Amino acid sequence: MTSLLATPFDASPLWLSLKVAAIATGIAWLLGVALGWVVARTRLPGRSLLEALCMLPLVLPPTVIGYGILLLAGRRSPLGGWLREHFDYSIVFSWHGAVVASAVVALPLVLKSASAAFAQVDRSLEAAARTLRQSGWSVFLRVTLPLAGPGILAGTLLAYARAMGEFGASLMVAGSIPGRTQTLSMAIYDSVQAGQDDVALLLVLITSTLSVGVLLLSNRLFGRGA
Amino acid sequence: MTPRRRFHRSLLRSLLGLSLSTASLVAATPAGAQTPATAAPVPATLTVSAAASLTNVLKDLGARYEAAHPGVKLQYNFAASGVLLQQISQGAPVDLFISADEETMARGIEQKLFDGASRRDIASNQVVLIVPAQGAVPLAGLNDLTGAAVKRIAIGKLATVPVGRYTKQSLDAAKLWAPLEPKFVYADSVRQVLDYVARGEVEAGFVYSTDAAVMADKVKVLQRVDGHAPVRYPAALVAEGRQKAAAGAFLAYLLTAPAQDALGKAGFGRP
Numbered sequence: 001m002t003s004l005l006a007t008p009f010d011a012s013p014l015w016l017s018l019k020v021a022a023i024a025t026g027i028a029w030l031l032g033v034a035l036g037w038v039v040a041r042t043r044l045p046g047r048s049l050l051e052a053l054c055m056l057p058l059v060l061p062p063t064v065i066g067y068g069i070l071l072l073a074g075r076r077s078p079l080g081g082w083l084r085e086h087f088d089y090s091i092v093f094s095w096h097g098a099v100v101a102s103a104v105v106a107l108p109l110v111l112k113s114a115s116a117a118f119a120q121v122d123r124s125l126e127a128a129a130r131t132l133r134q135s136g137w138s139v140f141l142r143v144t145l146p147l148a149g150p151g152i153l154a155g156t157l158l159a160y161a162r163a164m165g166e167f168g169a170s171l172m173v174a175g176s177i178p179g180r181t182q183t184l185s186m187a188i189y190d191s192v193q194a195g196q197d198d199v200a201l202l203l204v205l206i207t208s209t210l211s212v213g214v215l216l217l218s219n220r221l222f223g224r225g226a
Numbered sequence: 227m228t229p230r231r232r233f234h235r236s237l238l239r240s241l242l243g244l245s246l247s248t249a250s251l252v253a254a255t256p257a258g259a260q261t262p263a264t265a266a267p268v269p270a271t272l273t274v275s276a277a278a279s280l281t282n283v284l285k286d287l288g289a290r291y292e293a294a295h296p297g298v299k300l301q302y303n304f305a306a307s308g309v310l311l312q313q314i315s316q317g318a319p320v321d322l323f324i325s326a327d328e329e330t331m332a333r334g335i336e337q338k339l340f341d342g343a344s345r346r347d348i349a350s351n352q353v354v355l356i357v358p359a360q361g362a363v364p365l366a367g368l369n370d371l372t373g374a375a376v377k378r379i380a381i382g383k384l385a386t387v388p389v390g391r392y393t394k395q396s397l398d399a400a401k402l403w404a405p406l407e408p409k410f411v412y413a414d415s416v417r418q419v420l421d422y423v424a425r426g427e428v429e430a431g432f433v434y435s436t437d438a439a440v441m442a443d444k445v446k447v448l449q450r451v452d453g454h455a456p457v458r459y460p461a462a463l464v465a466e467g468r469q470k471a472a473a474g475a476f477l478a479y480l481l482t483a484p485a486q487d488a489l490g491k492a493g494f495g496r497p
Contacts (some may be wrong), residue, residue, distance in 0.1 A: 075426050093378055093411045175411050176383075188490050194385035195312045217443075 010181050013187035014206060020095060020183060021163035024102035025110075031103075032110025033152060037140075040118035051111070053197070058108040062168025065104055069173050093175045098121070098183060101169035106159035113155025117148035117221075124140050150221050157218035161211050235342075269297025270472040273319060276302060276458065277283075277326035277388070278415040279351065279434050283492040284324075287485055291476060297440055297486050298446040298472060306415040308386025314339050314464060321467035322477060324348065326416070326434075327388035331460040340462040341470075347497035348480045349489045351434040351457040353392050355443040358426045371430060372405050380422040380431035383412045389419070392454040393432040399453035420445065436493040458497065 008055045038044055039051045057065055073091050083089045091097040121144050129139045145152075167185040177185040184207050191199040233469040276284055281304045288300040303310065315337060318352070323329040323340060335342040357365060371379060375436040380391025397403040403494065411444050413419040416433050423431040424444035434457065438447045461480065463473050479485055486496070 011306055029242075041288075070427075090427075172372075175413075190383070190385070193306075193309050193312055195308075195315065196385075 010178075010187075011104075013182050013203070014149060016095060016098075016182065017164055017184040017207075020098045020102055021160055021166075024099045024106055024163040024166075025156060025160045027099070027103040028106035028110045028163070029152075029156055032035050032107050032143075032155070032159070033114045036111050036114025036116075036152075037118055037144075040115040051115070051184060054111050055108045057105045062101075062105070062166070063172065066101060066169035066172025069100060069104070069169065073097075073100070082194045091129040093177065093181065095181050097173035098166070098170040098181060101173050102163035105166055106163040109159040109162055110152070113150045113158070114148065115156075117145065119150030120151070121147045153184040154155065154218050157214050161214040161218070164207070164211060164214070185212065255364075264266045271301060272297040272321045272472055272476060273301045273303065274322045274324065275314065275318070275320045275326040275464075275478070276304055277307045277310075278304050279326055279437055280304070280415045280459070282415065282440055283436075283489055283494065286492075287480070287488055290484075290488075291479055297333075298396055298476075299477070304415075304417075306382065306387040308383075308388070309414070311339070312386070317466075319466075319468070321469045322466045323464055323475040324461040325388070326351070326457065326459055327391065328458060328460060329391070330388060331462060331487065335462070340464055340466050344463040344474065344477065345460055346462075346477060346481060347458045348461050348477075349459045349486075349497055350495035351394065351459070352495070353389060353432055353451040353454060353457065353491075354435045354438055355430060355451050356420075356423050356438050356449045357430050357448055357454075359425055359444050359446045361384045361426060361427045362446065365430065365448060368400060368402060368451065371402065371409075375450060376409060376429045377407045378411050378428040379406060379414070380413050380419040380428040380463070382416055382419060382432075383414060387413065387415055388457075389394050389416045389433060392457060393451070395454035396432075396451045422466055439493045459494075471485060 032204050034052065035054055046052075062147055070092065071077060073083075075081065075084055075092060080090060080092070083091075091100055125147065126139050126143050130136075131144045134142065165185060166183075167189065170181075170183060171186055171189070174181040176182045176190055178187075182190070184203055188200050188203045188207070191197075191203065230367045236418075243322075250388060251259075273285070273289075281302075284302060284304075289397070290303065292298055292300060299419075303318075306314075307325040307327060310320075310323060311325070311330050311334050314323060314334065323331075323334065325334075330459060331345065333341070335345070353480040355371075363373075364392060365371070365373075365376070370376070381393045382388065384390045394403060398408060407472055411422065411428055416437055420433050420437045420441055422428045424441050431450070432451060435447065435450070436446055461477050462479070463470055481497075490496070
C-alpha cells in the first residue's frame with residue numbers, strides 16, 4: 001500500500017475524465033430530456049423509431065459507435081471536411097471527440113429515465129397549472145420537470161458514470177494522447193499494455209471509487225423517486 | 227416420475243462420460259498415424275506472436291508452411307512488440323515470439339520469458355515518412371513537418387511500439403523531436419499509424435517501408451528516415467511454450483531461401 005501511494009501519478013487523465021464526462025452528460029441531458037418528452041408526451045410519427053435509434057448505443061459495441069462517428073465527422077466525411085475547410089477544426093484526435101463519443105453512449109440512459117419519469121407525472125397537475133393561465137413552456141418548467149426531476153436526475157447520474165467509463169469509441173475518435181486526450185480509462189489501458197501495473201492499479205482504484213460514489217448517489221435518488 | 231428422472235440423469239451422466247473418454251482417446255491417438263510422414267515430425271498447433279509489421283508476409287508464409295506440413299496449424303497474434311511481450315509475461319500461451327526491435331527481445335530474455343539460445347534475426351527493415359496519397363499537405367521532407375499546415379503526425383506509442391522508438395531516435399538526432407512533439411498522435415501499433423495516414427486523419431506518419439507498400443494506393447512515401455538503430459526482427463522460442471520442436475522447425479523455415487525470398491519480395495531486408 002505504501003508503494004502504491006508512492007507511485008508517480010499524473011493527474012491530467014483524472015481531470016480530463018471529469019471534464020469530458022461533465023460536458024458529455026450536459027449534452028446528453030439536454031437531448032435526452034427533450035427526446036424523452038417527445039417519446040412520452042407527443043404523437044410524433046416515427047417517435048418509436050427515433051427512440052430505438054437513440055437507444056442503440058446501449059447495445060452496440062463501442063467500436064461501431066467510434067467508427068460511426070469517424071464516418072460522420074472524420075476528415076474525409078462531408079461534415080468533417082466542411083468543418084476543416086471553413087473553421088480549420090476537427091473533432092478527431094481532440095478531446096471534443098471524446099465528449100461526442102461519451103455523449104452518444106450516455107444519451108440512452110437519460111432518455112429512458114426521462115421518458116419514464118414524464119410518463120409518470122400526473123397530468124391533472126399540469127391541467128391545473130394551465131387553468132392558472134400558465135403557458136405550455138411555463139407548465140413544463142414549473143410543474144412537469146420538477147415532478148419528473150428525481151427520475152431524470154438518477155438517470156443523469158448513471159449517464160455521468162457511463163460517460164466517465166467510456167473507452168472504446170473515445171479511443172477510436174480522440175486517440176490516447178497523454179495530457180490532451182488521454183482519459184482515465186485510456187491511461188489504464190496504456191499502463192497495462194506497457195506493464196506499469198502499479199500505475200494501472202492506482203488509476204483503477206481512483207476510477208472505481210468515483211464510479212461507486214456516483215452509483216450510490218444514483219441509487220439513493222432512484223429509491224426516492226420511485 | 228422420480229425414477230424416470232433419475233434414469234434420465236444417469237443416462238446423461240454415462241453419455242457425458244462416454245464422450246469425454248472418446249475425446250481423450252482421440253487426443254491420445256498419435257496424430258502422426260493419420261498423416262503421411264513429412265518434413266515436420268510433430269503435428270502441432272503453433273501460436274506465433276509477431277510484430278504487427280509482419281502481418282501480411284507471415285500470413286502468406288504460414289499458409290505455405292501449413293500446406294507443406296500437414297498436421298501443423300499456425301495461429302497468429304499480431305500486435306505491437308511491447309504489447310505482445312506484456313501478454314507473454316502475463317502467461318499468454320505462445321510458442322514463438324518475433325519482435326520488431328532488439329530492445330523488446332532483450333527485455334524478454336532478461337525476464338527469462340524467451341529461450342535466449344534460440345534467438346535468430348529473421349529480417350530487417352527501414353523507417354519511412356509517409357503522407358496520404360490524396361489531398362496531402364505539400365511537404366518536401368522531414369523539416370517541413372514543423373510548418374503550420376501540418377497539424378497532426380502519427381507515431382507509435384513509445385512504451386510499446388518499436389517504430390515509435392526508432393522515430394524518436396531519428397527525430398532526436400535531427401533536433402526535431404521537441405518542436406514536433408505537440409503534434410504527435412500516439413498509435414497502438416505501426417498498422418494503426420498506417421491507418422491514420424491512409425484515412426487522412428493525420429498529415430503525416432512514421433512507419434516501415436514494408437507497411438507503406440501494403441497500402442501503396444493510399445499512402446505515399448516522402449522519404450527514408452535515418453539516424454535510428456538498425457531495424458532488426460529477432461525471433462525466439464517462448465520459454466513456457468508447449469511446442470518447442472515444432473516452433474523451432476518453423477523458425478528454421480523462416481531462415482530458408484524460399485522464406486527469405488518472400489520476405490524480400492514484401493520489402494524486408496536480409497537479417
